[in-house]
Amino acid sequence: MAMEPPTNSGSYDPTDESLGAVDDPIHTISNLIAWANEPSEETADEEFGEADNQLIQVSLGIASGLFYSLQAKHFPTASHSLRVAKLCSQWAATLDLEAYQRDQLEVAALLHDIGKVGVPDYVLACPGKLAAEEQQLMDRSQDIGLEILSACCDGEEIVDLIRYNYAWFDGSKGNSNVKGKDLPIEARMLAIVDAFDSMTVDQIFRRARSKERAFAELLSFAGTQFDPDLVSNFCEMLSHPLPSSSQATRHWLKVLSPEQANRHWRVNQNGANPSKLRSLAPFQESIVRHIHDAVIFIDINQQILGWNQAAERLTGLTRDAVEGHLWTSEMLGLADHQGRKFTHENDPVRVAVSGGTQGMHRLSIRNAGGKFVTVTAHIVPVVGEDGKSLGTTIQMHDTSGVESLEEQIQSLHYKATRDPLTGLVNRAEMDRGLIDMVERHTTSGRSCSVIMCDIDFFKKINDTYGHQAGDEALISFANQLQTNARSADICARYGGEEFVILCPSCNNEEAAMLAEKIRSEVAATPQKALGGKCMSASFGVTEIQRGDTADSILNRADRALLQSKEMGRNIVTQIGSGMKEPAIGDRRSWFARMFTPVEPEVLLKRAMKTKVPLNLAAEKIRGFVADHRAEVLKVTEESIKIMVDGESLPLQRRMADRAVPLIIELKFSPILGENGGQHTKVQISIAPRRNRDRRKRDAIERARHLLASLQSYMVAYEFVDTTVASEEVEASWWNKLWGGSRKGESH
Known part of the structure; x- marks a missing residue:
């Protein structure tokens, strides 16, 4: 395919008609490039001289200017275009295309991406999938x-070759009416080489594929x-050894390579000792390349x-x-340690360059696996x-291992x-939380509450729909x-279908x-596992009372659930x-009430009234007995006598203290309320089991706590009344309620 230069002269004559018709510029360029490609015997193995470079500039003209403009705009795109042009040149040689076809293919390949000079830099540098508006700019x-x-x-x-390069062979894409073999062969070749090079070279948004995988994609x-x-x-051509570059690739394409273009330039070290720089450079380069931390160099223009290799391993993006x-923060998905992305104004790299100050930052970046990790x-x-800023260096140390250990512990x-x-707090953790809550709120005098609940007829759900459906019902509840x-509440699974809040x-x-609110929502929510039917739940609620322990408040909530x-x-x-303090009744201070004359053996004696019938008042006392693990000593038709040992009481100051057992006697009598309803009057007296017990001061304090607890259980209030109710108590249900009671037994 080489052409002979004019034989009458050893130099190029642009007026010689043997080089082609003057009215066909592309053929003139073709002849000039072909002549430049013809090696002489003397210079076949030598580098190009200045005359060759001048000939290339004359031959390519605007084409070379456009290519160098693309290279200045976006170096990776220019490098891709040059590789595509070289490979097209080699392929055209194996297909024996006409000289003018080869010329057109090579120039079209070199300039097929020239339109990217009009794409914003941030779009070209985007490391991930483009947004819709960014894709429009790229298209x-x-x-x-x-x-x-x-x-x-x-x-x-x-122009037509580049236009048809975007058209698909079957005509389905590309906005072209031409398809199949009607497309120029050069455009069909360019489309294949363009795709192959894009797949087999590392991109900022994707790692390079192997040659075999690229072949499979093309096929x-x-x-x-x-x-x-x-x-x-x-594919067959690339599966065999290619011709040597000097025989298959045009000389002008090799001259456009960065290595040849920069061979006349070097960095001026301003009087530095070249031998010293040469001796230190390998060591410095080795340190940066093989250091464990990622190192990145960025110049004043953010390029x-x-x-280094550690940066490649950490980010998954190769050096090439x-x-x-x-540089853009989007390249690494850069964010602060809380995951908040940086803007252009607060990007720490740009701030360091503009402000000239260094800093240590805890950042989050996207790693090679696509996950976000923390780095320092x-x-x-x-x-x-001269004091002028040249750029910045970034050294990143992966701290995800330390955080991973913390996460494992958590x-x-x-x-x-x-x-x-269910993912809720388990019973052991709930017990710890309950003890802490009772201690804190007892000390501060603030209110706290416990809700105990369970799913109604849960066994029936398991028997009817299966245990898997039962598990799904538990999870839903x-x-x-x-x-x-x-947000401050603690939800726990107490056991089985029982839960505590x-x-x-x-x-x-x-x-x-x-x-x-929870009850009504559960009752109105269809359960998929139950065939669209709704389930229901029962709830017991109680608030902390004076003298409460973690066990007593939980037992009271359990008893409320049982009543439901x-x-x-x-x-x-x-x-x-x-x-709360009683709103009605005797408003004397506890100090005054404590020293009211009473029988010598009685520590406290009070009269109370509750607005519930006699049978319900007795039921509430049964709960008090169960929660305080009391022992029923005597039951008559109108009274009950119980003993509470000191182990179930608060205020035990030292481990060596011996608790004072207390006897509580309650006398009940039904009375009529203001609106004609059945109310109950209760006479309460508390005394030590042994009159000779000298620890009276502690006993009185514990008696006060027991009295307050009784008042809360019965929802009663104190009042001043010396009369004795005349109504008789029905013995049958009373004896049935209290007969055969044992210590701490729940009735």
């Missing part, structure tokens, strides 16, 4: 390239996007100059894919001897304190508890409202009046 580059070439090309051949689109015959020929690109970044500006603690099925509970800083009324079940289920039952 617009095709039209921009065609407009640029149409304005400077004398003919339409090269899978053969007949649709690409010419199947040319794909087979291209990436260096990217990022060097020459502009040391960002240091680089300043020249994960182990979470698993140890959570119910594996737990989710409803967690969703409705306050600890409500700090919450009184009985607020806790009952919360329980009612006995009253028909799917309801909320509330027990106790909390720590």
Whole structure:
């Protein structure tokens, strides 16, 4: 394919007609390039001289200027275009294309991406999937390239090759009416080589694929996007050794390579000792390349100059894919340690360059696996001897291992304190939380409440729908508890289908409202596992009272739940009046009441009234006996006598203290209320079991706590009354209620 230069002269004569018709510029360029490609015997193995470079500039003209403009705009795109042009040149040689076809193909390949000079830098540097508006800018580059070439090309051949390069072989894409073999063979070849090079070279948004995988991708689109015959020929060509570069690639393409273009330039070290720099350079380069931490060099224009191996391992982006690109925080998904992305103004790298200050930052970046990890970044500006900023260096140390250990510890603690099925707090953790809540609120005098609940007829759910459906019902119920509970509340699975909610800083009324909200929501929510039917739940609510322990408040909530079940289920039952002072009755201070004359052996004696019938008042006393593990000593038709040993009481100051057992006697009598309802009057007396016990001061304090607890259980208030009720108590239900009671037994 080489052409002979004019034989009458040893120099090039542009007027010689043997080089081609003057009215056909592309053929003139073809002849000039072909002549430049013809090596002489004397210079076949030598580098090009200045005359060759001048000939190239004359031959290519505007084409070379456009290519260097693209190289200045985006170096990776220019490098891709040059590789595509070289490979097209080699392939055209194996196909024996006509000289003018080869010329057009090479120039079209070199300039097929020239439209990217009109794409913003941040779009070209985007490391991930482009947003819709960014993709529109990238697609617009095709039209921009065609407009640029149409304005400077004398003919339409090269413009058409680039236009048809975007058209698919089957005509399904590309906005072209031409398809199949009607497409120029040069355009079909360019489309294949363009795709192959893009797949086999590292990109900022994707790692390079192997040659075999690229072949498989081309073959899978053969007949649709690409010419199947040319794909087979291209794969076969690359499967065998290629011709030597000096024989297959045009000289002008090699001169455009960065190595040849920069061979006349070197960095001026301003008087530095070259021998010393040469001796230190390998050591410095070795340290940066093999250091464990990622190191990145960025110049004053935010262009990436260096990217060591650790940075490649950490980010998954290769050196070839990022060097020459502009730095953007989006490249690494850069964010602070809380995951908040940086803006252009607060990007720590840009701040370091503009402000000239170094800093240590805890950042989050996207690693090679696409996950976000935490790094410690040391960002240091680089300043020249003249005081001007040259850029910045970034050293990043992966700290995800340390955080991973912390996360593992947290994960182990979470698993140890959570119910594996529902994800709620387990019973052991709930017990710790309950003790802490009771101690804190008793000390501060603030209210707190406990809600105990369970799913109604849960065994029937398991028997009817299966245990898997039962598990799903438990999970759904737990989710409803967690969703409705306050942020400070603790939701726990107590066991089986029973659940507990600890409500700090919450009184009985607020806790009952919360329980009612959950109850109504559960009753109205269809369960998929139950065939679309709804389930129901029962709730017991209580508030902390004077003298309460963790066991007593939990037992009281359990008793309230039991009452809800006995009253028909799917309801909320509330027990106790909390720590409030009585609103009605004797308003004397406890100090004055304590020293009111009483029988010598009695520590405290009070008269109280409760607005409930006699049988319900007796039921509440039964709960008091169960919660305080009391022993029933005597039951008559109108009274009950119980003993509470000191082990169930608070205020035991020292481990060596011996508790004072106390005897509580309660006398009941029914009375009529203001509105004609049945109320109950209770006479309460508390005395030590032995009159000779000298620890009277502690006994009185414990008696006061027991009295306050009784008042809360019965929802009663004190009043001054010396009369004795005349109504007789029905002995049958009373003896049935209290007959055969034992210590701590719940009735």
